[in-house]
Amino acid sequence: MSFRLTYATMYNPPEAMHERFEEAMARVEAAGGARHPLFIDGADRDAAQYVERRAPFDSHLRLGYFALADAGDAHAAMEAARAAYPAWRATSVSERARLVRRVGEIMEARVYDIAAALTLEVGKNRMEALGETQETVDFFRHYADDFESHAGYVNALPDDPIDGAASHNASVMRPYGVWVVIAPFNFPLALAGGPTAAALVTGNTVVLKGATDTPWAGRLLADCIRDAGLPPGVFNYLSGAGRDVGEALVRHPHTSGITFTGSVPVGRQLMQQMGSGAYARPCIAEMGGKNPCIVTEHADLDRAAAGIVRSAYGMGGQKCSALSRLYVHERVADALIERLQAQIAAIRVGDPRRRENWLGPVVNATAYANYRQYADALRSSGARVISGGAQLGNHAADPALANGYYVEPLLAEAPLSHPLWQQEMFVPILMLHRYRDRDDAMRLANDSPMGLTAGFFGSESEVPWFHDNIEAGVTYANRPQGATTGAWPGYQPFGGWKGSGSTGKAIASFYYLAQYLREQSRTVVE
Protein backbone atom coordinates (compact mmCIF):
# COMPACT_ATOMS: atom_id res chain seq x y z
CA MET A 1 0.00 0.00 0.00
CA SER A 2 1.62 3.27 -1.03
CA PHE A 3 -0.89 5.32 0.96
CA ARG A 4 0.70 7.41 3.71
CA LEU A 5 -1.61 7.63 6.70
CA THR A 6 -1.68 10.90 8.67
CA TYR A 7 -4.51 12.78 10.34
CA ALA A 8 -4.66 14.96 7.22
CA THR A 9 -5.02 12.01 4.82
CA MET A 10 -7.23 9.70 6.88
CA TYR A 11 -10.48 10.79 5.23
CA ASN A 12 -9.96 8.75 2.11
CA PRO A 13 -8.04 5.55 2.88
CA PRO A 14 -7.63 2.65 0.46
CA GLU A 15 -10.08 -0.20 0.68
CA ALA A 16 -7.37 -2.60 1.88
CA MET A 17 -6.99 -0.57 5.03
CA HIS A 18 -10.60 -1.20 5.95
CA GLU A 19 -10.28 -4.91 5.22
CA ARG A 20 -7.18 -5.29 7.38
CA PHE A 21 -8.74 -3.33 10.20
CA GLU A 22 -11.82 -5.54 10.16
CA GLU A 23 -9.73 -8.73 10.21
CA ALA A 24 -7.73 -7.33 13.12
CA MET A 25 -10.87 -6.34 15.02
CA ALA A 26 -12.17 -9.90 14.76
CA ARG A 27 -8.84 -11.24 16.12
CA VAL A 28 -8.60 -8.76 18.96
CA GLU A 29 -12.21 -9.20 20.04
CA ALA A 30 -11.84 -12.97 19.99
CA ALA A 31 -8.89 -12.67 22.38
CA GLY A 32 -10.80 -10.27 24.68
CA GLY A 33 -11.24 -10.77 28.41
CA ALA A 34 -7.55 -11.43 29.17
CA ARG A 35 -5.61 -10.25 32.23
CA HIS A 36 -3.12 -7.46 31.59
CA PRO A 37 -0.38 -7.24 34.20
CA LEU A 38 2.14 -4.49 34.84
CA PHE A 39 5.54 -4.57 33.14
CA ILE A 40 8.50 -3.97 35.43
CA ASP A 41 12.19 -4.78 35.06
CA GLY A 42 11.69 -6.67 31.83
CA ALA A 43 8.93 -8.95 33.15
CA ASP A 44 5.19 -9.05 33.77
CA ARG A 45 4.24 -8.24 37.33
CA ASP A 46 0.90 -8.99 38.93
CA ALA A 47 -0.78 -6.25 40.89
CA ALA A 48 -2.71 -6.89 44.08
CA GLN A 49 -5.85 -5.69 42.32
CA TYR A 50 -7.26 -5.90 38.80
CA VAL A 51 -10.17 -3.96 37.40
CA GLU A 52 -12.55 -5.20 34.73
CA ARG A 53 -12.98 -2.74 31.89
CA ARG A 54 -15.78 -2.56 29.33
CA ALA A 55 -16.11 -0.77 26.01
CA PRO A 56 -17.42 2.81 26.15
CA PHE A 57 -19.67 2.04 23.20
CA ASP A 58 -21.19 -1.11 24.72
CA SER A 59 -21.29 -1.71 28.45
CA HIS A 60 -21.83 -5.44 27.81
CA LEU A 61 -18.55 -5.84 25.96
CA ARG A 62 -15.84 -6.91 28.40
CA LEU A 63 -12.36 -5.86 27.28
CA GLY A 64 -10.30 -7.54 29.95
CA TYR A 65 -8.89 -7.25 33.45
CA PHE A 66 -6.25 -4.60 33.98
CA ALA A 67 -3.72 -4.31 36.79
CA LEU A 68 -4.20 -1.48 39.27
CA ALA A 69 -0.73 -0.57 40.45
CA ASP A 70 -0.18 0.70 43.98
CA ALA A 71 2.63 2.66 45.60
CA GLY A 72 4.65 -0.54 46.09
CA ASP A 73 4.51 -1.29 42.37
CA ALA A 74 5.48 2.31 41.61
CA HIS A 75 8.49 1.93 43.87
CA ALA A 76 9.52 -1.34 42.21
CA ALA A 77 9.30 0.32 38.77
CA MET A 78 11.38 3.28 39.93
CA GLU A 79 14.03 0.98 41.43
CA ALA A 80 14.24 -1.01 38.20
CA ALA A 81 14.52 2.15 36.10
CA ARG A 82 17.18 3.55 38.40
CA ALA A 83 19.22 0.34 38.29
CA ALA A 84 19.06 0.22 34.49
CA TYR A 85 20.03 3.85 34.03
CA PRO A 86 23.88 3.76 34.14
CA ALA A 87 24.17 1.08 31.47
CA TRP A 88 21.50 2.66 29.26
CA ARG A 89 23.11 6.09 29.51
CA ALA A 90 26.42 4.50 28.52
CA THR A 91 24.88 2.72 25.52
CA SER A 92 26.00 4.34 22.27
CA VAL A 93 23.76 6.83 20.51
CA SER A 94 23.52 4.56 17.47
CA GLU A 95 22.50 1.53 19.54
CA ARG A 96 19.87 3.45 21.48
CA ALA A 97 18.53 4.88 18.21
CA ARG A 98 18.48 1.39 16.67
CA LEU A 99 16.47 -0.04 19.55
CA VAL A 100 14.06 2.90 19.57
CA ARG A 101 13.56 2.52 15.81
CA ARG A 102 13.00 -1.19 16.32
CA VAL A 103 10.08 -0.43 18.66
CA GLY A 104 8.52 1.59 15.84
CA GLU A 105 9.04 -1.26 13.36
CA ILE A 106 7.39 -3.77 15.68
CA MET A 107 4.49 -1.44 16.33
CA GLU A 108 4.04 -0.83 12.63
CA ALA A 109 3.80 -4.57 12.05
CA ARG A 110 1.00 -4.62 14.65
CA VAL A 111 -0.68 -1.42 13.54
CA TYR A 112 -4.07 -2.96 12.79
CA ASP A 113 -4.33 -5.01 15.97
CA ILE A 114 -3.26 -2.13 18.17
CA ALA A 115 -5.68 0.22 16.39
CA ALA A 116 -8.49 -2.29 16.96
CA ALA A 117 -7.70 -2.27 20.68
CA LEU A 118 -7.75 1.54 20.71
CA THR A 119 -11.17 1.56 19.10
CA LEU A 120 -12.40 -0.89 21.72
CA GLU A 121 -10.83 0.93 24.65
CA VAL A 122 -11.31 4.61 23.79
CA GLY A 123 -14.24 4.40 21.36
CA LYS A 124 -12.46 6.28 18.57
CA ASN A 125 -13.32 5.42 14.98
CA ARG A 126 -11.04 3.18 12.95
CA MET A 127 -9.22 5.94 11.08
CA GLU A 128 -8.53 7.86 14.27
CA ALA A 129 -7.29 4.64 15.88
CA LEU A 130 -5.10 3.70 12.93
CA GLY A 131 -3.88 7.28 12.79
CA GLU A 132 -2.90 7.29 16.44
CA THR A 133 -1.02 4.01 16.11
CA GLN A 134 0.85 5.16 13.01
CA GLU A 135 1.58 8.48 14.71
CA THR A 136 3.20 6.59 17.58
CA VAL A 137 5.33 4.61 15.12
CA ASP A 138 6.39 7.89 13.57
CA PHE A 139 7.32 9.36 16.95
CA PHE A 140 9.74 6.46 17.54
CA ARG A 141 11.30 7.00 14.11
CA HIS A 142 11.33 10.76 14.28
CA TYR A 143 13.09 10.99 17.63
CA ALA A 144 15.66 8.33 16.72
CA ASP A 145 16.50 10.21 13.50
CA ASP A 146 16.51 13.57 15.21
CA PHE A 147 18.85 12.49 18.00
CA GLU A 148 21.26 10.92 15.56
CA SER A 149 21.17 14.00 13.36
CA HIS A 150 22.38 16.02 16.34
CA ALA A 151 25.14 13.47 16.93
CA GLY A 152 23.81 13.02 20.44
CA TYR A 153 24.15 16.78 21.07
CA VAL A 154 27.92 16.67 21.57
CA ASN A 155 29.52 19.88 20.27
CA ALA A 156 33.20 20.75 20.23
CA LEU A 157 33.96 24.38 21.10
CA PRO A 158 37.09 26.46 20.43
CA ASP A 159 40.10 26.04 22.69
CA ASP A 160 40.57 28.83 25.24
CA PRO A 161 42.88 31.58 23.94
CA ILE A 162 45.60 30.82 26.52
CA ASP A 163 49.26 31.19 25.54
CA GLY A 164 51.38 28.13 26.25
CA ALA A 165 48.49 25.73 27.11
CA ALA A 166 45.95 23.72 25.20
CA SER A 167 42.56 24.10 26.86
CA HIS A 168 39.93 22.05 25.03
CA ASN A 169 36.22 22.77 25.36
CA ALA A 170 33.02 20.98 24.55
CA SER A 171 29.33 21.10 25.27
CA VAL A 172 27.84 17.70 26.01
CA MET A 173 24.16 17.10 26.63
CA ARG A 174 23.51 14.36 29.18
CA PRO A 175 20.33 12.59 30.31
CA TYR A 176 18.72 13.26 33.67
CA GLY A 177 18.05 9.73 34.95
CA VAL A 178 14.64 8.19 35.52
CA TRP A 179 11.96 9.94 33.48
CA VAL A 180 8.29 9.55 34.41
CA VAL A 181 5.73 9.72 31.60
CA ILE A 182 2.08 10.28 32.54
CA ALA A 183 -0.38 9.85 29.65
CA PRO A 184 -3.97 11.03 29.05
CA PHE A 185 -6.91 8.86 28.05
CA ASN A 186 -7.60 10.41 24.64
CA PHE A 187 -4.33 9.53 22.89
CA PRO A 188 -3.23 6.78 25.27
CA LEU A 189 -0.72 5.28 22.83
CA ALA A 190 0.72 8.31 21.02
CA LEU A 191 1.07 10.51 24.08
CA ALA A 192 2.59 7.65 26.02
CA GLY A 193 4.82 6.52 23.16
CA GLY A 194 6.03 9.93 21.99
CA PRO A 195 7.51 11.10 25.30
CA THR A 196 8.76 7.58 26.01
CA ALA A 197 10.66 7.49 22.71
CA ALA A 198 12.16 10.92 23.40
CA ALA A 199 13.24 10.02 26.93
CA LEU A 200 14.69 6.66 25.88
CA VAL A 201 16.68 7.82 22.87
CA THR A 202 18.25 10.60 24.92
CA GLY A 203 19.47 8.05 27.48
CA ASN A 204 16.92 8.32 30.25
CA THR A 205 15.11 5.28 31.57
CA VAL A 206 11.34 5.43 31.75
CA VAL A 207 8.43 4.65 34.01
CA LEU A 208 5.15 5.15 32.15
CA LYS A 209 1.75 5.50 33.77
CA GLY A 210 -1.29 5.13 31.53
CA ALA A 211 -4.58 6.93 32.20
CA THR A 212 -7.10 5.24 34.47
CA ASP A 213 -9.63 4.73 31.66
CA THR A 214 -7.16 3.44 29.08
CA PRO A 215 -4.71 0.93 30.59
CA TRP A 216 -4.65 -1.35 27.52
CA ALA A 217 -2.88 1.04 25.14
CA GLY A 218 0.14 1.41 27.42
CA ARG A 219 0.40 -2.31 27.87
CA LEU A 220 0.46 -2.81 24.09
CA LEU A 221 3.25 -0.24 23.89
CA ALA A 222 5.11 -2.14 26.62
CA ASP A 223 4.81 -5.33 24.57
CA CYS A 224 6.41 -3.61 21.56
CA ILE A 225 9.24 -2.28 23.71
CA ARG A 226 9.82 -5.69 25.29
CA ASP A 227 9.86 -7.39 21.90
CA ALA A 228 12.30 -4.84 20.50
CA GLY A 229 14.84 -6.14 23.03
CA LEU A 230 15.41 -3.12 25.26
CA PRO A 231 17.30 -4.20 28.38
CA PRO A 232 15.24 -4.96 31.52
CA GLY A 233 14.34 -1.90 33.59
CA VAL A 234 14.94 0.60 30.79
CA PHE A 235 11.17 0.85 30.29
CA ASN A 236 8.51 0.02 32.86
CA TYR A 237 4.74 0.25 32.63
CA LEU A 238 2.17 0.88 35.34
CA SER A 239 -1.58 1.10 34.92
CA GLY A 240 -3.69 2.58 37.70
CA ALA A 241 -5.23 5.68 39.16
CA GLY A 242 -3.62 9.11 39.01
CA ARG A 243 -4.18 9.80 42.66
CA ASP A 244 -2.51 6.58 43.79
CA VAL A 245 0.21 5.56 41.40
CA GLY A 246 0.63 8.93 39.63
CA GLU A 247 1.24 10.80 42.84
CA ALA A 248 3.57 8.07 44.12
CA LEU A 249 5.69 8.52 40.99
CA VAL A 250 5.78 12.30 41.19
CA ARG A 251 6.79 12.18 44.85
CA HIS A 252 9.38 9.46 44.33
CA PRO A 253 12.99 10.48 45.09
CA HIS A 254 14.28 8.73 41.94
CA THR A 255 12.13 10.90 39.64
CA SER A 256 14.49 13.13 37.65
CA GLY A 257 11.94 14.57 35.22
CA ILE A 258 8.37 14.21 34.06
CA THR A 259 6.39 14.50 30.88
CA PHE A 260 2.76 14.95 31.76
CA THR A 261 -0.01 15.22 29.20
CA GLY A 262 -3.45 15.96 30.57
CA SER A 263 -5.68 18.56 32.13
CA VAL A 264 -4.61 22.00 33.32
CA PRO A 265 -5.37 21.49 37.04
CA VAL A 266 -3.34 18.27 37.29
CA GLY A 267 -0.54 19.68 35.12
CA ARG A 268 -0.21 22.78 37.26
CA GLN A 269 -0.16 20.72 40.43
CA LEU A 270 2.63 18.56 39.02
CA MET A 271 4.61 21.61 37.89
CA GLN A 272 4.47 22.95 41.43
CA GLN A 273 5.48 19.63 42.94
CA MET A 274 8.40 19.28 40.54
CA GLY A 275 9.48 22.84 41.30
CA SER A 276 9.68 22.19 45.03
CA GLY A 277 11.74 19.72 47.07
CA ALA A 278 15.52 19.70 47.43
CA TYR A 279 15.86 21.15 43.92
CA ALA A 280 13.57 21.80 40.95
CA ARG A 281 13.24 19.01 38.39
CA PRO A 282 12.06 19.40 34.79
CA CYS A 283 8.37 19.04 34.10
CA ILE A 284 7.19 19.06 30.51
CA ALA A 285 3.45 19.62 30.89
CA GLU A 286 1.26 19.49 27.79
CA MET A 287 -2.19 20.61 28.89
CA GLY A 288 -5.66 21.55 27.75
CA GLY A 289 -7.03 23.77 25.03
CA LYS A 290 -9.97 26.05 24.37
CA ASN A 291 -9.27 26.38 20.72
CA PRO A 292 -10.76 29.13 18.54
CA CYS A 293 -11.37 29.52 14.83
CA ILE A 294 -11.99 32.81 13.02
CA VAL A 295 -13.97 32.86 9.78
CA THR A 296 -13.88 36.13 7.83
CA GLU A 297 -16.29 37.38 5.17
CA HIS A 298 -13.75 36.34 2.52
CA ALA A 299 -13.58 32.68 3.55
CA ASP A 300 -14.38 29.74 1.32
CA LEU A 301 -17.35 28.55 3.38
CA ASP A 302 -17.43 24.97 2.11
CA ARG A 303 -13.84 24.51 3.07
CA ALA A 304 -14.46 26.21 6.42
CA ALA A 305 -17.47 24.02 7.21
CA ALA A 306 -15.50 20.84 6.49
CA GLY A 307 -12.58 21.88 8.69
CA ILE A 308 -14.80 23.12 11.49
CA VAL A 309 -16.94 19.98 11.69
CA ARG A 310 -13.90 17.69 11.63
CA SER A 311 -12.17 19.59 14.40
CA ALA A 312 -15.14 20.30 16.65
CA TYR A 313 -16.68 16.85 16.56
CA GLY A 314 -13.93 14.41 15.53
CA MET A 315 -13.40 11.91 18.35
CA GLY A 316 -16.33 13.53 20.15
CA GLY A 317 -14.43 16.76 20.84
CA GLN A 318 -12.05 14.76 23.03
CA LYS A 319 -8.86 16.19 21.58
CA CYS A 320 -6.79 18.85 23.27
CA SER A 321 -6.77 20.42 19.81
CA ALA A 322 -10.57 20.27 19.39
CA LEU A 323 -12.29 23.37 18.10
CA SER A 324 -14.67 24.79 20.70
CA ARG A 325 -14.99 28.52 19.92
CA LEU A 326 -16.06 29.78 16.51
CA TYR A 327 -16.04 33.46 15.56
CA VAL A 328 -17.79 34.17 12.25
CA HIS A 329 -18.20 37.43 10.39
CA GLU A 330 -21.86 38.47 10.55
CA ARG A 331 -22.12 38.76 6.78
CA VAL A 332 -21.37 35.08 6.26
CA ALA A 333 -22.64 33.64 9.55
CA ASP A 334 -26.02 32.39 8.30
CA ALA A 335 -24.50 30.85 5.19
CA LEU A 336 -21.86 29.07 7.25
CA ILE A 337 -24.40 27.88 9.83
CA GLU A 338 -26.48 26.39 7.03
CA ARG A 339 -23.47 24.42 5.79
CA LEU A 340 -22.55 23.33 9.31
CA GLN A 341 -26.08 22.11 9.97
CA ALA A 342 -26.03 20.05 6.80
CA GLN A 343 -22.68 18.49 7.67
CA ILE A 344 -23.70 17.80 11.27
CA ALA A 345 -26.89 16.13 10.08
CA ALA A 346 -24.78 13.82 7.91
CA ILE A 347 -22.61 12.60 10.82
CA ARG A 348 -23.24 8.96 11.63
CA VAL A 349 -23.09 8.36 15.38
CA GLY A 350 -22.73 4.78 16.52
CA ASP A 351 -20.57 1.74 17.18
CA PRO A 352 -17.06 2.90 16.24
CA ARG A 353 -16.12 -0.59 15.03
CA ARG A 354 -18.40 -0.04 12.09
CA ARG A 355 -17.01 1.69 9.04
CA GLU A 356 -20.04 3.91 8.45
CA ASN A 357 -19.94 5.48 11.91
CA TRP A 358 -17.71 8.53 12.09
CA LEU A 359 -18.54 9.40 15.68
CA GLY A 360 -18.33 6.92 18.54
CA PRO A 361 -19.19 7.52 22.18
CA VAL A 362 -17.55 9.81 24.72
CA VAL A 363 -15.17 7.93 26.95
CA ASN A 364 -17.04 7.36 30.21
CA ALA A 365 -20.02 8.12 32.43
CA THR A 366 -18.48 11.37 33.67
CA ALA A 367 -18.01 12.75 30.16
CA TYR A 368 -21.53 11.61 29.31
CA ALA A 369 -22.96 13.44 32.32
CA ASN A 370 -20.82 16.51 31.59
CA TYR A 371 -22.31 16.72 28.10
CA ARG A 372 -25.82 16.83 29.56
CA GLN A 373 -24.81 19.46 32.08
CA TYR A 374 -23.18 21.70 29.43
CA ALA A 375 -26.12 21.32 27.05
CA ASP A 376 -28.51 22.30 29.85
CA ALA A 377 -26.30 25.23 30.83
CA LEU A 378 -26.30 26.49 27.26
CA ARG A 379 -30.07 26.19 26.90
CA SER A 380 -30.86 27.76 30.25
CA SER A 381 -28.60 30.77 29.94
CA GLY A 382 -29.41 32.44 26.69
CA ALA A 383 -27.74 30.30 24.04
CA ARG A 384 -29.54 29.26 20.86
CA VAL A 385 -28.94 25.56 20.28
CA ILE A 386 -28.73 25.16 16.51
CA SER A 387 -27.99 21.42 16.29
CA GLY A 388 -27.84 18.51 18.70
CA GLY A 389 -28.01 18.53 22.47
CA ALA A 390 -29.32 15.04 23.25
CA GLN A 391 -27.69 12.09 24.95
CA LEU A 392 -28.30 9.01 22.83
CA GLY A 393 -27.18 6.14 25.02
CA ASN A 394 -28.86 4.17 27.81
CA HIS A 395 -32.42 5.39 27.43
CA ALA A 396 -32.30 5.91 23.68
CA ALA A 397 -35.01 4.89 21.28
CA ASP A 398 -32.35 3.39 19.00
CA PRO A 399 -31.35 0.03 20.53
CA ALA A 400 -28.03 0.06 18.67
CA LEU A 401 -26.98 2.97 20.87
CA ALA A 402 -28.60 1.75 24.05
CA ASN A 403 -25.50 0.68 25.95
CA GLY A 404 -22.96 3.34 25.05
CA TYR A 405 -22.07 6.89 25.98
CA TYR A 406 -23.34 8.35 22.72
CA VAL A 407 -24.23 12.03 22.35
CA GLU A 408 -25.21 14.32 19.49
CA PRO A 409 -22.75 16.87 18.10
CA LEU A 410 -23.96 20.20 19.47
CA LEU A 411 -23.70 23.64 17.84
CA ALA A 412 -24.89 26.68 19.80
CA GLU A 413 -24.83 30.41 19.25
CA ALA A 414 -24.07 31.75 22.69
CA PRO A 415 -23.82 35.15 24.37
CA LEU A 416 -20.24 36.18 25.03
CA SER A 417 -21.01 36.35 28.76
CA HIS A 418 -21.58 32.59 28.87
CA PRO A 419 -19.04 30.94 31.21
CA LEU A 420 -18.58 27.98 28.86
CA TRP A 421 -16.62 30.22 26.46
CA GLN A 422 -13.81 29.89 29.00
CA GLN A 423 -14.03 26.23 29.98
CA GLU A 424 -12.54 23.22 28.23
CA MET A 425 -15.50 20.83 27.88
CA PHE A 426 -13.94 17.85 26.10
CA VAL A 427 -17.23 16.73 24.53
CA PRO A 428 -18.62 17.50 21.05
CA ILE A 429 -19.88 21.02 21.70
CA LEU A 430 -19.06 24.04 19.53
CA MET A 431 -20.04 27.59 20.50
CA LEU A 432 -20.47 30.27 17.85
CA HIS A 433 -20.40 34.08 17.91
CA ARG A 434 -21.04 36.54 15.07
CA TYR A 435 -18.60 39.43 14.91
CA ARG A 436 -18.61 42.67 12.98
CA ASP A 437 -15.01 43.77 13.36
CA ARG A 438 -12.06 41.49 12.56
CA ASP A 439 -9.94 42.85 15.39
CA ASP A 440 -12.72 42.14 17.86
CA ALA A 441 -12.75 38.56 16.64
CA MET A 442 -9.01 38.32 17.28
CA ARG A 443 -9.39 39.85 20.75
CA LEU A 444 -12.08 37.28 21.57
CA ALA A 445 -10.04 34.41 20.14
CA ASN A 446 -7.13 35.42 22.39
CA ASP A 447 -9.35 35.96 25.42
CA SER A 448 -8.45 32.64 27.03
CA PRO A 449 -5.82 31.52 29.51
CA MET A 450 -5.05 28.72 27.05
CA GLY A 451 -3.31 28.89 23.70
CA LEU A 452 -2.92 25.47 22.12
CA THR A 453 -4.33 25.44 18.57
CA ALA A 454 -6.21 27.96 16.43
CA GLY A 455 -7.81 27.98 13.01
CA PHE A 456 -8.53 30.59 10.39
CA PHE A 457 -10.57 30.75 7.20
CA GLY A 458 -10.26 33.87 5.09
CA SER A 459 -8.43 35.34 2.13
CA GLU A 460 -4.75 34.67 1.49
CA SER A 461 -3.93 38.29 2.23
CA GLU A 462 -5.49 37.97 5.69
CA VAL A 463 -3.37 34.98 6.70
CA PRO A 464 -0.32 37.01 7.89
CA TRP A 465 -2.66 39.08 10.10
CA PHE A 466 -3.89 35.82 11.66
CA HIS A 467 -0.39 34.50 12.27
CA ASP A 468 0.92 37.76 13.65
CA ASN A 469 -1.85 38.22 16.16
CA ILE A 470 -3.13 34.85 17.28
CA GLU A 471 -1.83 33.57 20.63
CA ALA A 472 -1.54 29.86 19.97
CA GLY A 473 1.25 27.35 19.52
CA VAL A 474 -0.30 25.43 16.60
CA THR A 475 -2.06 27.34 13.83
CA TYR A 476 -3.87 26.35 10.67
CA ALA A 477 -5.07 28.62 7.88
CA ASN A 478 -7.72 27.55 5.35
CA ARG A 479 -7.38 23.87 6.18
CA PRO A 480 -10.44 21.72 5.41
CA GLN A 481 -8.71 18.60 6.79
CA GLY A 482 -9.11 20.10 10.28
CA ALA A 483 -9.53 23.71 11.38
CA THR A 484 -7.58 23.15 14.59
CA THR A 485 -6.79 19.42 14.77
CA GLY A 486 -4.55 16.89 13.10
CA ALA A 487 -0.89 17.69 13.73
CA TRP A 488 1.55 15.00 12.64
CA PRO A 489 5.15 14.42 13.77
CA GLY A 490 7.58 15.84 11.26
CA TYR A 491 4.92 18.06 9.68
CA GLN A 492 3.38 20.12 12.47
CA PRO A 493 5.27 20.61 15.74
CA PHE A 494 2.63 20.50 18.48
CA GLY A 495 2.72 22.51 21.70
CA GLY A 496 0.72 25.07 23.60
CA TRP A 497 1.25 28.68 24.56
CA LYS A 498 0.03 30.29 27.78
CA GLY A 499 -1.69 27.78 30.10
CA SER A 500 -1.65 25.01 27.51
CA GLY A 501 2.01 24.14 27.88
CA SER A 502 4.84 24.61 30.32
CA THR A 503 7.83 24.90 28.01
CA GLY A 504 7.06 26.86 24.82
CA LYS A 505 8.72 24.01 22.88
CA ALA A 506 6.53 21.73 20.81
CA ILE A 507 6.27 17.95 20.53
CA ALA A 508 8.33 16.63 17.58
CA SER A 509 9.90 20.06 17.08
CA PHE A 510 13.54 20.95 16.48
CA TYR A 511 13.82 21.78 20.19
CA TYR A 512 11.96 18.89 21.81
CA LEU A 513 14.67 16.34 22.58
CA ALA A 514 16.96 18.87 24.22
CA GLN A 515 14.42 19.11 27.03
CA TYR A 516 15.26 15.56 28.09
CA LEU A 517 18.92 16.49 28.48
CA ARG A 518 21.02 18.73 30.69
CA GLU A 519 24.11 20.47 29.44
CA GLN A 520 27.59 19.75 30.73
CA SER A 521 30.34 22.13 29.75
CA ARG A 522 33.67 20.31 29.60
CA THR A 523 37.04 22.00 29.72
CA VAL A 524 40.21 19.88 29.74
CA VAL A 525 43.64 21.42 29.86
CA GLU A 526 46.48 19.29 28.44
Ligand SMILES: NC(=O)c1ccc[n+]([C@@H]2O[C@H](COP(=O)([O-])OP(=O)(O)OC[C@H]3O[C@@H](n4cnc5c(N)ncnc54)[C@H](O)[C@@H]3O)[C@@H](O)[C@H]2O)c1
Ligand atom coordinates in the same frame (compact mmCIF):
# COMPACT_ATOMS: atom_id res chain seq x y z
N1 LIG B 1 -1.50 19.54 25.10
C1 LIG B 1 -1.54 18.30 24.68
O1 LIG B 1 -0.72 17.86 23.90
C2 LIG B 1 -2.64 17.39 25.16
C3 LIG B 1 -2.82 16.18 24.50
C4 LIG B 1 -3.84 15.32 24.93
C5 LIG B 1 -4.65 15.68 25.99
N2 LIG B 1 -4.46 16.87 26.60
C6 LIG B 1 -5.37 17.29 27.69
O2 LIG B 1 -5.61 16.19 28.55
C7 LIG B 1 -6.90 16.29 29.12
C8 LIG B 1 -7.66 15.00 28.92
O3 LIG B 1 -6.95 13.92 29.44
P1 LIG B 1 -7.27 13.30 30.89
O4 LIG B 1 -8.72 13.48 31.19
O5 LIG B 1 -6.70 11.93 30.89
O6 LIG B 1 -6.44 14.28 31.83
P2 LIG B 1 -6.14 14.14 33.39
O7 LIG B 1 -5.42 15.36 33.81
O8 LIG B 1 -7.36 13.79 34.14
O9 LIG B 1 -5.18 12.87 33.50
C9 LIG B 1 -3.98 12.78 32.80
C10 LIG B 1 -3.07 11.77 33.46
O10 LIG B 1 -2.69 12.26 34.75
C11 LIG B 1 -2.94 11.27 35.74
N3 LIG B 1 -3.20 11.95 37.01
C12 LIG B 1 -4.36 12.45 37.47
N4 LIG B 1 -4.17 13.01 38.68
C13 LIG B 1 -2.87 12.87 38.99
C14 LIG B 1 -2.05 13.25 40.08
N5 LIG B 1 -2.56 13.90 41.12
N6 LIG B 1 -0.72 12.96 40.05
C15 LIG B 1 -0.19 12.33 38.99
N7 LIG B 1 -0.91 11.92 37.92
C16 LIG B 1 -2.23 12.20 37.91
C17 LIG B 1 -4.14 10.50 35.17
O11 LIG B 1 -4.28 9.24 35.80
C18 LIG B 1 -3.75 10.42 33.72
O12 LIG B 1 -2.79 9.39 33.53
C19 LIG B 1 -7.55 17.46 28.44
O13 LIG B 1 -7.46 18.59 29.26
C20 LIG B 1 -6.72 17.63 27.18
O14 LIG B 1 -6.78 18.91 26.63
C21 LIG B 1 -3.47 17.72 26.22
Ligand SMILES: N[C@@H](CCC=O)C(=O)O
Ligand atom coordinates in the same frame (compact mmCIF):
# COMPACT_ATOMS: atom_id res chain seq x y z
N1 LIG C 1 -2.12 15.70 18.08
C1 LIG C 1 -3.56 15.78 18.06
C2 LIG C 1 -4.14 16.19 19.36
C3 LIG C 1 -3.62 15.54 20.59
C4 LIG C 1 -4.37 16.00 21.78
O1 LIG C 1 -5.35 15.50 22.25
C5 LIG C 1 -4.01 16.78 17.00
O2 LIG C 1 -3.18 17.52 16.51
O3 LIG C 1 -5.19 16.86 16.73
